[in-house]
Amino acid sequence: MTTTPALSPRAMMSLLVNASKAMDVLETALDLGLLDALEPGPVVLGELADRFDVRPLRLYKFLDCLESLGFVERKETGDDITGASYRAVPGLRAAVLAVVGPGSIERDRDRYPWRRLHGRLAESLRGEVGMTDDDFAWPPKTDEQTAAFERSMAVGLGPVLEVFGQHAGRLWTGRQRFLDVGGGDGTLAARVLADAPQLRADVYNLPAVAPLVEQTRAGCVDPGRLGFVGGDFFAEPLPTGYDTIAFVRVLHDWPNEVSRMLVEKAYAALPPGGQLLICEEFRTPDRLAMQFFWSYFLIGVDTCVSRLREVSYYTGLLTGIGFERIEVLPGGWELVTARKPAG
Numbered sequence: 001m002t003t004t005p006a007l008s009p010r011a012m013m014s015l016l017v018n019a020s021k022a023m024d025v026l027e028t029a030l031d032l033g034l035l036d037a038l039e040p041g042p043v044v045l046g047e048l049a050d051r052f053d054v055r056p057l058r059l060y061k062f063l064d065c066l067e068s069l070g071f072v073e074r075k076e077t078g079d080d081i082t083g084a085s086y087r088a089v090p091g092l093r094a095a096v097l098a099v100v101g102p103g104s105i106e107r108d109r110d111r112y113p114w115r116r117l118h119g120r121l122a123e124s125l126r127g128e129v130g131m132t133d134d135d136f137a138w139p140p141k142t143d144e145q146t147a148a149f150e151r152s153m154a155v156g157l158g159p160v161l162e163v164f165g166q167h168a169g170r171l172w173t174g175r176q177r178f179l180d181v182g183g184g185d186g187t188l189a190a191r192v193l194a195d196a197p198q199l200r201a202d203v204y205n206l207p208a209v210a211p212l213v214e215q216t217r218a219g220c221v222d223p224g225r226l227g228f229v230g231g232d233f234f235a236e237p238l239p240t241g242y243d244t245i246a247f248v249r250v251l252h253d254w255p256n257e258v259s260r261m262l263v264e265k266a267y268a269a270l271p272p273g274g275q276l277l278i279c280e281e282f283r284t285p286d287r288l289a290m291q292f293f294w295s296y297f298l299i300g301v302d303t304c305v306s307r308l309r310e311v312s313y314y315t316g317l318l319t320g321i322g323f324e325r326i327e328v329l330p331g332g333w334e335l336v337t338a339r340k341p342a343g
């Protein structure tokens, strides 16, 4: 299937201003079952109209909406529109379901008070308007904020769980103790334990997060192997005794000098031959699009950087600090692995 060429700015603006209508089309296509029919395609319009008991000419216009979004490809060989054939781009149904169905990241993000900035972005850019600590504090200040934020993070952990699972064999063979720095509510650590029966994992996080990790322990495959170490990575060195340390969606929250400081602390804490793992959404057009909510919302938050970096930034940083055997493992999100020299 050919990929749709990038739209002109004018055409893109027309789609954006009609975004809520586009969502209406997509949700309807999902609910009717049209996406199930279109994705394996090609399927001709007359047959679709019969199958879904809709009027062909109306369906033609409906499918034009999907085509304008780049979501279906159409072949029309003659004047009879009922002979036009359609096929949806691969993954469309799953993508629509991910956004409008249960567990939607977008719906979770919509709970944040982004409306405080809406229509007032110019003032926000000048620093006259922004989130108060009650709206959104970074790092979270109250127990409620902590719980809400960590829950939000766990909702978007899918690509991380996937890439850690995909490479479990090579990550954990011969490893005994894993420290997940800024490891949220422990969802990743718990998942890793399911893949590595010999491993013990600790989440290192601000003390306020302890009760959330405790809840995760309860549902963990082997609660005895999941622990929590309360601490503040600004105030102290990272704890020692772990042969693997991970930063997952932690470094991108901070400016370069802070992320360097954290990676240096990990280097100091690891034993010779120890393994460092970095996973976050390294910058690509797709991931920047997925990050749109945070890019917008965090305009009003000075304490959080939210910086999608290219993977080459991290490979360069790791080399500079002295790590070796730096690899970028493939996945929905890539996983960077590196070793502290054994000698």
Ligand SMILES: C[S@@+](CC[C@H](N)C(=O)[O-])C[C@H]1O[C@@H](n2cnc3c(N)ncnc32)[C@H](O)[C@@H]1O
Binding pocket: 139, 150, 153, 154, 157, 160, 181, 182, 183, 184, 185, 204, 205, 206, 209, 231, 232, 233, 234, 247, 248, 249, 250, 253
């Ligand atoms: C963006 S979240 C990522 C959570 C988790 N790794 C994930 O990907 O779902 C950043 C994490 O860093 C933790 N954190 C922030 N400041 C910290 C600090 N000073 N010391 C330790 N952890 C901190 C937060 O509590 C949070 O769990």
